[in-house]
Amino acid sequence: MTTTRDTTDSATSSPEPSAGQLVRERQSRRRQLRARIAVHGILVGYTLVALAPIAMIVMNSLKERAAIFDSPFAPPTPETFSGDGYESVFNRADFVTYFANSITVTVASVVLTVLFAAMAAFALTEYRVKIAPFLLAYLALGIMVPIRLGTVSILQLMNQLGLVNTRTALVLVYVAMGLPLAVVLLTQFFRQAPTELREAARVDGASEYRVFAILLPIVRPGLAAVAVASMLPIWNDLWFPLILAPSDATSTVTLAVQQFIGQFSADWNAVLATLTLGALPLILLYLVFARQFVRGLTAGVGK
Amino acid sequence: MRRGYRLPFVVFLAPALLVYTMFGIYPIVDSLRLSLYTGADDGGVAFVGLANFVYLLTDQFAAPRFWNAFVNNVQFFAIHLIVQNPIGLLIAGLLTSGFLRRSEGWYRTLIFIPTTLSVVVVGFIWQLILSPLWGFVETPLLGLESTALPTLSLMSVWQYVGIPMLFLYAVLVNIPRELDEAARIDGASGWQTFWRVKFPLLAPMFGIISVITYIANFNAFDLIYSVQGPFAGPNFSTDIFGTLFYRTFLGAQTATGSVTLGAAVASLMFIIILIGVALYLLLVHRRLRTYDLSS
Numbered sequence: 001m002t003t004t005r006d007t008t009d010s011a012t013s014s015p016e017p018s019a020g021q022l023v024r025e026r027q028s029r030r031r032q033l034r035a036r037i038a039v040h041g042i043l044v045g046y047t048l049v050a051l052a053p054i055a056m057i058v059m060n061s062l063k064e065r066a067a068i069f070d071s072p073f074a075p076p077t078p079e080t081f082s083g084d085g086y087e088s089v090f091n092r093a094d095f096v097t098y099f100a101n102s103i104t105v106t107v108a109s110v111v112l113t114v115l116f117a118a119m120a121a122f123a124l125t126e127y128r129v130k131i132a133p134f135l136l137a138y139l140a141l142g143i144m145v146p147i148r149l150g151t152v153s154i155l156q157l158m159n160q161l162g163l164v165n166t167r168t169a170l171v172l173v174y175v176a177m178g179l180p181l182a183v184v185l186l187t188q189f190f191r192q193a194p195t196e197l198r199e200a201a202r203v204d205g206a207s208e209y210r211v212f213a214i215l216l217p218i219v220r221p222g223l224a225a226v227a228v229a230s231m232l233p234i235w236n237d238l239w240f241p242l243i244l245a246p247s248d249a250t251s252t253v254t255l256a257v258q259q260f261i262g263q264f265s266a267d268w269n270a271v272l273a274t275l276t277l278g279a280l281p282l283i284l285l286y287l288v289f290a291r292q293f294v295r296g297l298t299a300g301v302g303k
Numbered sequence: 304m305r306r307g308y309r310l311p312f313v314v315f316l317a318p319a320l321l322v323y324t325m326f327g328i329y330p331i332v333d334s335l336r337l338s339l340y341t342g343a344d345d346g347g348v349a350f351v352g353l354a355n356f357v358y359l360l361t362d363q364f365a366a367p368r369f370w371n372a373f374v375n376n377v378q379f380f381a382i383h384l385i386v387q388n389p390i391g392l393l394i395a396g397l398l399t400s401g402f403l404r405r406s407e408g409w410y411r412t413l414i415f416i417p418t419t420l421s422v423v424v425v426g427f428i429w430q431l432i433l434s435p436l437w438g439f440v441e442t443p444l445l446g447l448e449s450t451a452l453p454t455l456s457l458m459s460v461w462q463y464v465g466i467p468m469l470f471l472y473a474v475l476v477n478i479p480r481e482l483d484e485a486a487r488i489d490g491a492s493g494w495q496t497f498w499r500v501k502f503p504l505l506a507p508m509f510g511i512i513s514v515i516t517y518i519a520n521f522n523a524f525d526l527i528y529s530v531q532g533p534f535a536g537p538n539f540s541t542d543i544f545g546t547l548f549y550r551t552f553l554g555a556q557t558a559t560g561s562v563t564l565g566a567a568v569a570s571l572m573f574i575i576i577l578i579g580v581a582l583y584l585l586l587v588h589r590r591l592r593t594y595d596l597s598s
Contacts, residue, residue: 035402035493036402039397039400039402039403040402040403040406042393042397043394043397043398043403043406043410043414046390046394046414047410047413047414049461050413050414050416050417050461050464051413051416053428053429053432053461054416054417054420054428056432057428057431069436069437072437072439112322115318116318116319116322117319119314119315119316119318119319120315120316120318120319120320122315123311123312123315123316124316127308127312129312135316135320138328139319139320139323141328142323142327142328144518144576144577144580145331145573145576145577146518146522146576147326147327147330147331148522148524149331149334149522149569149570149572149573149576150327150328150329150330150331150332150333150334150569151330151334151548151552151565151569152330152334152337152552152562152565152566152569153329153330153331153333153334153337153566154326154330156333156562157325157326157329157330172322172325172326173326175322175323175326176322176323176325176326176327177327179319179322179323179327180323180327183319207311208307208308208311208315209311209314212315232419235421236420236421236422236423237525238421238422238423238524238525238528238529239524239525239545243553253421254421254423254424257421257423257424257427258423258528258529261427268431271427271431272431275424275427275428275431278420278421278423278424279420279421279424279428282419282420282421283416283419283420286415286416286419287412290412290415293419294411294412294415294469
């Protein structure tokens with residue numbers, strides 16, 4: 001915090017302040033300062049609670065075994081530095097494949113979710129059809145009812161389709177899982193889009209598909225928000241990879257972390273390295289998209 | 304609708320409806336159906352009515368497991384509600400207290416980081432930190448029947464406190480400044496303004512947060528499975544519906560799984576979640592017309 005001056009200054013604008021006023025002003029300013037310090041104190045404290053555990057894992061993943069136990073709070077120094085954990089993780093497990101799987105599944109699911117949801121939201125807001133509200137309500141059901149509850153039948157279905165242990169199976173389920181919220185949020189954005197543009201396009205003889213394409217850039221903030229908000233639950237999911245695609249070739253990072261940590265139980269360096277590999281990429285991604293992410297999560301609720 | 308729009312309407316809706324129906328709604332409906340059957344010797348299934356439910360709720364071996372998971376799940380949810388809402392409210396209130404300038408965005412972003420992590424990673428991070436090997440905590444909190452579930456619940460709260468914080472924050476930043484100033488001019492302190500003016504406006508959001516937490520908690524699985532394994536030890540003291548469903552459906556070690564019994568557990572979870580959502584809609588949501596998304 002750099003400054004303690006505040007808007008309270010404007011409260012004492014009379015040209016010749018009396019002594020009593022000066023004292024009151026000083027008291028109020030002191031009270032302001034105290035409140036400010038308290039606010040920062042609590043927030044810094046909670047930020048530490050939120051971040052210290054993660055920082056500890058990342059720091060210690062780069063230290064040698066003895067230093068992990070002797071001084072867990074110390075960052076790695078040239079004397080205590082060690083990359084052993086990462087070495088054994090990469091020797092035992094193919095983390096490059098797992099990252100590729102997670103990226104493929106997440107990107108494909110998010111792209112399809114956003115595309116299908118945008119198309120549906122456009123149709124539901126653009127055409128005055130009697131069944132539109134019912135279709136929207138039907139699509140919104142999935143917000144209240146977790147698709148996980150259908151896992152028994154999803155597994156049977158994937159068996160029949162020959163999709164067990166494929167990334168396609170995961171993508172299909174994640175699209176079904178992400179659509180409800182995405183459609184509901186995007187209908188809000190499409191409703192707010194100006195109508196003149198599409199009418200002008202129609203007068204010019206544009207097809208309905210062209211009108212949709214013209215509107216997409218206008219709802220881009222909504223698309224970005226939905227994309228970023230639907231990304232994390234997919235990347236972080238353990239349930240469906242564990243049940244639908246547990247094979248080594250299709251394993252995602254989250255599943256790999258779960259399965260490999262058990263095998264490394266005595267090897268703390270490897271455990272810490274695995275955890276760091278599981279956590280850091282997501283944190284970096286989140287920091288890049290933090291703005292859209294916050295907007296995606298709060299879209300619709302703040303109004 | 305003009306005739307020329309009929310085909311585009313169908314084309315635009317088809318992909319979403321198809322994928323959502325086939326891999327979202329149909330499996331849930333089919334699970335409800337399967338819960339009324341039992342696996343037959345010839346590999347097919349035979350209709351048994353409500354026998355699976357009777358078994359799960361009254362059998363001398365199965366029923367204690369079910370009710371244990373139920374009680375644990377209620378406890379898991381209660382700890383979330385009691386702990387995460389005050390913390391979320393405190394942070395959101397401080398972020399919008401007017402004492403912060405540029406640092407507001409930083410605090411908000413940093414405090415939300417745990418929420419972005421995989422539950423698996425969170426589980427292991429805390430398992431390491433609480434490990435007696437590391438020695439910060441003398442008591443094996445995750446190894447005792449009395450402390451394991453509260454500890455896991457608090458780990459989950461630590462991760463998800465960002466959600467109530469962010470949702471409450473979204474309401475608070477949208478409260479018009481004039482309202483705040485009017486209260487100040489009338490002589491209200493910052494503290495009074497918060498509780499008398501802002502807090503009542505937050506009430507609907509607590510309803511939304513509670514129902515989201517309820518749905519998430521009653522189909523939670525990842526954290527318990529990662530930290531305590533499929534048997535949700537010690538001695539099932541951390542068993543919740545998610546882990547019970549997993550074991551019943553897929554089996555674990557010597558116990559064989561059952562498709563139809565698994566479907567029955569999922570159906571009971573479905574009913575429990577539905578009851579919670581219905582109560583919310585009837586008791587809370589109906590009074591809050593401004594938050595009706597479907598209007």
